[in-house]
Amino acid sequence: MSFEAIVIGGNFAGLSAAMQLARALRRVLLVDAGAPRNRYSPASHGFLGQDGQSPAAIMREGKRQLALYPTVTIRDGEVVQARADGGEFVIGIRGGGEERVARIVLATGIRDTLPEIAGLPDRWGHSVLHCPYCHGYEVSGGRLGVLANHPLSAHSAMLIPDWGETTYFTQALFEPDEEQLVRLTARGVRIERSPVVELLGDSPRLEAVRLTDGRIVPLDAVFVAPKTAMASPLAEQLGCVFDDGPSGPVIRTGDNKETTVKGVFAAGDAASAMHNATLASASGVLAGVHCHQSLAMQSAG
Structure with a gap:
């Protein structure tokens, strides 16, 4: 041996x-x-x-x-x-x-395995991030989003406001319960129920996301737990x-x-x-x- x-x-x-x-x-x-x-x-x-x-x-x-x-x-x-x-x-x-x-x-x-959203994979590790403790400081002060991908996504969204203005995208998958909604509101998190269908901007930078209803929401980075x-x-x-x-x-x-x-x-x-x-x-x-x-x-x- x-x-x-x-x-x-x-x-x-x-x-x-x-x-x-x-x-x-x-x-x-x-x-x-x-x-x-x-x-x-x-x-x-x-x-x-x-x-x-x-x-x-x-x-x-x-x-x-x-x-x-x-x-x-x-x-x-x-x-x-x-x-x-x-x-x-x-x-x-x-x-x-x-x-x-x-x-x-x-x-x-x-x-x-990342959510199947246009423009997301080529930004992974740059402006699409998984951990605020690993990358939050670098995007602090920006317009930040959290893409719901699992049952703990709402909890993650409660943390992100320490780094910047935060929007929680439920993706029509993980609606906050009553207690979560109270806490998200207290943290100043905006709730968006129209799903994100595309990430926009000069990749790997992020400038905005397009929603399924056609609206454009400006963002500098999004967090998602794959x-x-x-x-x-x-x-x-x-x-x-x-x-x-x-x-x-x-x-x-x-x-x-x-x-x-x-x-x-x-x-x-x-x-x-x-x-x-x-x-x-x-x-x-x-x-x-x-x-x-x-x-x-x-x-x-």
């Missing part, structure tokens, strides 16, 4: 997990498919020490630092198969054969249990980030209902530390 552990995914969570294993002198393989969820965003914000850096630049530097550790191997590629075998795991890498490992850290991330799905089938292949998150399935883990399959750990957006660069990195640290402790305790008998 060439490697003791494999970390699948080279974004913030995966790099953080691999770093802990590397510093514990464990032989670790990191495999990165090179398609992180945050690749559409020009900058990462609210990440201490990295505020304003592009996600790609942060990951490049992370890999550079990780590669300095002699027990680490970094490989570009996609892990397409994973199965348990005799107390270990066999990993299949597309075009790269198989590897046998004792532990797995899944940092495989999630895939976003529906999410696993970006990789590996957790399902391994038999991990999932929980229902607010936007899609989440890999179930304990406080030590171990999944319901012994020896398989998970970190990052795939294993958390809250999606944030700092939280992803922190969960990767936990997964890496507990993965190491699992290996150490196994050798102790």
Whole structure:
């Protein structure tokens, strides 16, 4: 067995997990498919020490630092198969054969499904945003909108006025209940019930949205929580249990980030209902530390 552990995914969570294993002198393989969820965003914000850096630049530097550790191997590629075998795991890498490992850290991330609205996808990560804590400061003072896409959309709309004048578009899908309506009104949120059908302006900038009744509403940015799905089938292949998150399935883990399959750990957006660069990195640290402790305790008998 060439490697003791494999970390699948080279974004913030995966790099953080691999770093802990590397510093514990464990032989670790990191495999990165090179398609992180945050690749559409020009900058990462609210990440201490990295505020304003592009996600790609942060990951490049992370890999550079990780590669300095002699027990680490970094490989570009996609892990397409994973199965348990005799107390270990066999990993299949597309075009790269198989590897046998004792532990797995899944940092495989999630895939976003955006509402089917004309002009929305090409603005994703720029003027169409998912997280006010990640991007709200950069659009503060502007005319902001919230597109209802799930039952918690009204709650999100209550937060956005701290960054700017806010309109909540129900999309004729998620009408606020009486209590929500009182709170939205108290926060100064305008309620618009005619659905948005098109985003307007010189993309990726946003100037306005067109409603189904033909009206044009000026806006500088809109927030929307996309529906999410696993970006990789590996957790399902391994038999991990999932929980229902607010936007899609989440890999179930304990406080030590171990999944319901012994020896398989998970970190990052795939294993958390809250999606944030700092939280992803922190969960990767936990997964890496507990993965190491699992290996150490196994050798102790």
